[in-house]
Amino acid sequence: MYNEKFEELLLSVQKPGRYSGGELNSVIKDKTQVDIRFAFCFPDTYEIGMSHLGMKILYSLFNSKDYIWCERVFAPWIDFEEVMLKENIPLFALESRDPLTEFDIIGFTLQYELCYTNVLNMLKLSNIPYKSADRGDNYPLIVAGGPCACNPEPLADFIDIFFLGEGEEVDLELIDLYRECKAKGIGKKEFLIKASEIEGVYVPSLYSVEYNDDCTVKSVTPQNGAPKTVKKRIIGNLDTAFYPKKFVVPYIEIVHDRTVQEIYRGCIRGCRFCQAGFIYRPVREKSYEIINKQAKCLCESTGYDEISLNSLSTSDYTNLENLLTELLNWTDEKSISLALPSLRIDNFSEELLNKIKHIRKSGLTFACEAGTQRLRDVINKNITEEEILTTCKTAFEGGYTSVKLYFMMGLPTETDEDIVGIAELAQKIVDTYYALPTKPKGKSVDVTVSVANFIPKPFTPFEFEPQITAQEMQRRQKLLLESVHTKKVKINYHDSSTSFLEGVFARGDRRLCKVIEDAYLSGCRFDSWSECFVLDNWIKAFKDNGIETSFYCNRTRSFDEVLPWDHLDYAVSKDFLINQDKLAHNSQTTPNCRLKCSNCGANCYKEGVCFEKR
Amino acid sequence: MKFVSHLDMNRFMNRMLRLSGIPIWYTEGFNPHPYITFALPLPLGFESDYEILDFKCTNDNLSFDEIKDKLTAVMPEYIVINSVYSPQMKAGDIAYSSLIVTFFGNNSELLNELKNFMSANEIIIEKKTKRGTVKQINVAEKIKDYQINAKNKGQVLVSIVLPSGSEENINPQSVFELFKNKYPDCPYFNIKRTGIFDKEMNLFV
Numbered sequence: 001m002y003n004e005k006f007e008e009l010l011l012s013v014q015k016p017g018r019y020s021g022g023e024l025n026s027v028i029k030d031k032t033q034v035d036i037r038f039a040f041c042f043p044d045t046y047e048i049g050m051s052h053l054g055m056k057i058l059y060s061l062f063n064s065k066d067y068i069w070c071e072r073v074f075a076p077w078i079d080f081e082e083v084m085l086k087e088n089i090p091l092f093a094l095e096s097r098d099p100l101t102e103f104d105i106i107g108f109t110l111q112y113e114l115c116y117t118n119v120l121n122m123l124k125l126s127n128i129p130y131k132s133a134d135r136g137d138n139y140p141l142i143v144a145g146g147p148c149a150c151n152p153e154p155l156a157d158f159i160d161i162f163f164l165g166e167g168e169e170v171d172l173e174l175i176d177l178y179r180e181c182k183a184k185g186i187g188k189k190e191f192l193i194k195a196s197e198i199e200g201v202y203v204p205s206l207y208s209v210e211y212n213d214d215c216t217v218k219s220v221t222p223q224n225g226a227p228k229t230v231k232k233r234i235i236g237n238l239d240t241a242f243y244p245k246k247f248v249v250p251y252i253e254i255v256h257d258r259t260v261q262e263i264y265r266g267c268i269r270g271c272r273f274c275q276a277g278f279i280y281r282p283v284r285e286k287s288y289e290i291i292n293k294q295a296k297c298l299c300e301s302t303g304y305d306e307i308s309l310n311s312l313s314t315s316d317y318t319n320l321e322n323l324l325t326e327l328l329n330w331t332d333e334k335s336i337s338l339a340l341p342s343l344r345i346d347n348f349s350e351e352l353l354n355k356i357k358h359i360r361k362s363g364l365t366f367a368c369e370a371g372t373q374r375l376r377d378v379i380n381k382n383i384t385e386e387e388i389l390t391t392c393k394t395a396f397e398g399g400y401t402s403v404k405l406y407f408m409m410g411l412p413t414e415t416d417e418d419i420v421g422i423a424e425l426a427q428k429i430v431d432t433y434y435a436l437p438t439k440p441k442g443k444s445v446d447v448t449v450s451v452a453n454f455i456p457k458p459f460t461p462f463e464f465e466p467q468i469t470a471q472e473m474q475r476r477q478k479l480l481l482e483s484v485h486t487k488k489v490k491i492n493y494h495d496s497s498t499s500f501l502e503g504v505f506a507r508g509d510r511r512l513c514k515v516i517e518d519a520y521l522s523g524c525r526f527d528s529w530s531e532c533f534v535l536d537n538w539i540k541a542f543k544d545n546g547i548e549t550s551f552y553c554n555r556t557r558s559f560d561e562v563l564p565w566d567h568l569d570y571a572v573s574k575d576f577l578i579n580q581d582k583l584a585h586n587s588q589t590t591p592n593c594r595l596k597c598s599n600c601g602a603n604c605y606k607e608g609v610c611f612e613k614r
Numbered sequence: 615m616k617f618v619s620h621l622d623m624n625r626f627m628n629r630m631l632r633l634s635g636i637p638i639w640y641t642e643g644f645n646p647h648p649y650i651t652f653a654l655p656l657p658l659g660f661e662s663d664y665e666i667l668d669f670k671c672t673n674d675n676l677s678f679d680e681i682k683d684k685l686t687a688v689m690p691e692y693i694v695i696n697s698v699y700s701p702q703m704k705a706g707d708i709a710y711s712s713l714i715v716t717f718f719g720n721n722s723e724l725l726n727e728l729k730n731f732m733s734a735n736e737i738i739i740e741k742k743t744k745r746g747t748v749k750q751i752n753v754a755e756k757i758k759d760y761q762i763n764a765k766n767k768g769q770v771l772v773s774i775v776l777p778s779g780s781e782e783n784i785n786p787q788s789v790f791e792l793f794k795n796k797y798p799d800c801p802y803f804n805i806k807r808t809g810i811f812d813k814e815m816n817l818f819v
Contacts, residue, residue, distance in 0.1 A: 004718045007616075008802040011659045016617040024629075024690065251618045251626060303629030303688075334632075335640060335648075 017252035018046035021094035029069040043118035051256035060244035071095040091125040100126035110148035113505035114528035151565040156204035157513035165232030170200040196226040200233035231569040238286040258306035267312040268593035275457035282608035288323035367406040371421025402446035410454035410468040423483035453499035461580030467553040470496040503553035509564035573601040620655040639670035662807040708779035712809040719801030
């Protein structure tokens with residue numbers, strides 16, 4: 001499809017590099033020589049999707065098989081979508097520029113709830129019916145994975161198969177089954193029944209959901225031999241697992257443009273609000289020698305000058321010092337910098353600071369999450385005020401003059417006192433800076449407080465808790481602003497209208513499918529972008545379908561209620577979550593996995609931290 | 615590559631030089647970065663046969679040929695390293711660039727319109743100055759040279775030499791956008807740079 005016409009169209013929109021392809025390390029194969037064509041769709045713009053590590057891993061993995069050609073697709077921005085509709089250009093993959101109808105399998109990664117209308121839009125732009133029921137054997141198979149797959153019910157009417165957990169093995173098993181069935185001429189219905197036998201594969205069409213009069217779920221019943229519960233998959237040994245040797249290097253500027261090294265999966269801390277900490281259990285580390293080797297290989301194949309060490313809590317990685325030593329052996333002389341996001345505030349030592357100090361000094365970011373010890377105990381964020389102040393002091397003494405702190409608002413049992421506590425804590429940090437005899441001369445301190453709106457998520461102890469209303473959120477934000485009495489503290493907070501929508505979908509059920517469809521048809525897409533989000537369209541879609549949003553987000557759920565995701569098993573037992581919620585209401589904490597096992601259930605995989613010597 | 619902006623091009627060359635293993639001089643100071651510059655930035659959407667990139671190699675033992683080979687080994691096929699040499703002129707010496715504007719359409723009407731347009735005494739384009747005010751420039755007197763050719767492949771080519779560089783810069787895109795405004799049936803055109811010159815029309819090296 002390359003000709004002057006296409007060129008002309010690309011040059012008429014913003015950032016044409018989003019749609020041109022041809023990047024270094026992008027994979028081109030002969031389509032007549034492969035059995036399976038896979039279109040990996042990231043339901044947001046190129047710049048966001050190209051920063052996503054999961055896509056890079058799966059893209060490389062699938063393409064490492066000679067019978068699969070995996071290509072990338074991103075959501076076209078609204079200016080290019082207009083051009084596509086006007087010129088009758090269906091959505092195409094970047095490598096071949098072929099329309100998606102020519103692919104066997106189309107896979108979406110669901111990283112956040114606000115991308116759902118983009119999923120429908122990308123299907124529509126491909127001339128593929130977005131409802132599963134409308135797609136016969138002659139349309140590609142539509143699959144999806146990612147963190148939101150832990151409660152995929154709001155998308156149940158649109159996706160054929162959801163992958164639960166980590167995709168490196170189960171995705172290939174599914175593709176292999178598809179290839180087998182394709183060769184034998186087996187139709188989609190029969191294929192889906194066979195697919196449901198693979199562990200980690202959830203086929204929503206094989207489950208029927210019944211509701212009680214009060215709209216809560218009565219039952220989720222499997223059919224055609226589908227399993228009663230679907231259990232997530234994990235990769236047991238990260239050292240032997242596949243990891244890319246090359247990354248596609250974008251031409252245009254993307255959000256995170258660097259070598260990304262995953263150092264471990266899961267988290268030992270068990271903070272009660274954090275979904276990632278629960279759904280990625282158990283903790284499995286990659287050995288530092290392997291990480292070092294992989295990072296070197298990636299830098300050599302991409303030319304990147306920065307390596308980011310990624311995990312949920314990087315300073316909890318057992319061999320962090322060894323890893324940094326190995327890396328600094330060669331990164332320094334090649335002028336490659338290291339980035340360590342996700343550092344924990346209670347084990348940020350002077351030694352660690354010294355190691356990362358001579359790397360390009362960006363700011364330091366820590367998550368305190370709550371302003372008072374009481375509330376920190378409720379959410380099981382086991383850090384004390386003393387630890388927070390000591391770490392900031394260490395950072396200031398090391399030459400840092402700006403610190404960013406993450407907090408949340410709307411946490412269970414939160415009171416105004418806790419909100420004011422945030423401002424007071426920030427003030428104490430400012431005071432710590434000025435009390436230092438060794439502070440940098442002539443420079444003042446910058447404390448940025450970023451406050452997110454807490455949204456209760458499935459598979460966390462707070463999945464039973466109510467989310468506070470948008471009005472209440474605004475009142476608390478105002479209270480926080482009024483409690484700050486110094487120019488050295490800056491408060492950033494989020495728009496509460498998108499938070500409310502995220503809350504509805506996070507704990508939503510299948511009745512929301514129609515709402516998403518209606519909102520999409522009324523023009524909603526790119527809902528996570530403030531310039532595109534139209535609250536009124538959503539409100540109308542809910543109203544037209546007789547749905548009270550407060551039912552999903554603002555009410556307390558009883559421990560006996562059948563939750564829309566109870567038939568999905570992420571290894572952490574519901575009893576454990578209930579117990580944690582009860583402990584939370586008593587302000588009681590739970591120690592981390594390395595200190596003491598709390599029997600959450602993740603040890604069923606017989607891997608990882610559960611079996612480490614304590 | 616024509617969809618890559620100048621800033622992105624800089625980043626791209628940075629990475630390519632890293633991959634090639636050629637040691638480059640970094641700037642000193644708080645935030646060291648590789649010192650590479652394009653002598654004359656190319657606007658987004660243009661192709662080019664003649665681009666100049668300056669950098670300092672810290673290994674004096676590497677010959678020009680070796681550098682050329684190392685770079686060629688990592689570059690994609692649509693970027694060709696023509697030659698590697700010591701700079702003879704300074705970036706400030708750049709005065710003109712030659713370009714070819716290719717119109718995808720060929721008929722006598724287009725040819726006539728172009729001839730009339732290019733031969734006019736006045737071709738006024740508007741340019742925003744650094745202060746934000748709008749200046750009017752008569753491009754007719756600035757065009758150093760031009761030629762209109764009709765090719766049988768349904769294309770009309772206009773070769774043109776325009777002022778470029780730090781002293782004065784006329785963007786052919788503005789000139790031919792003006793043409794498009796005057797002649798609405800104008801077909802799609804693209805622009806390719808073919809050479810960079812100094813005041814005396816010597817090839818810039």
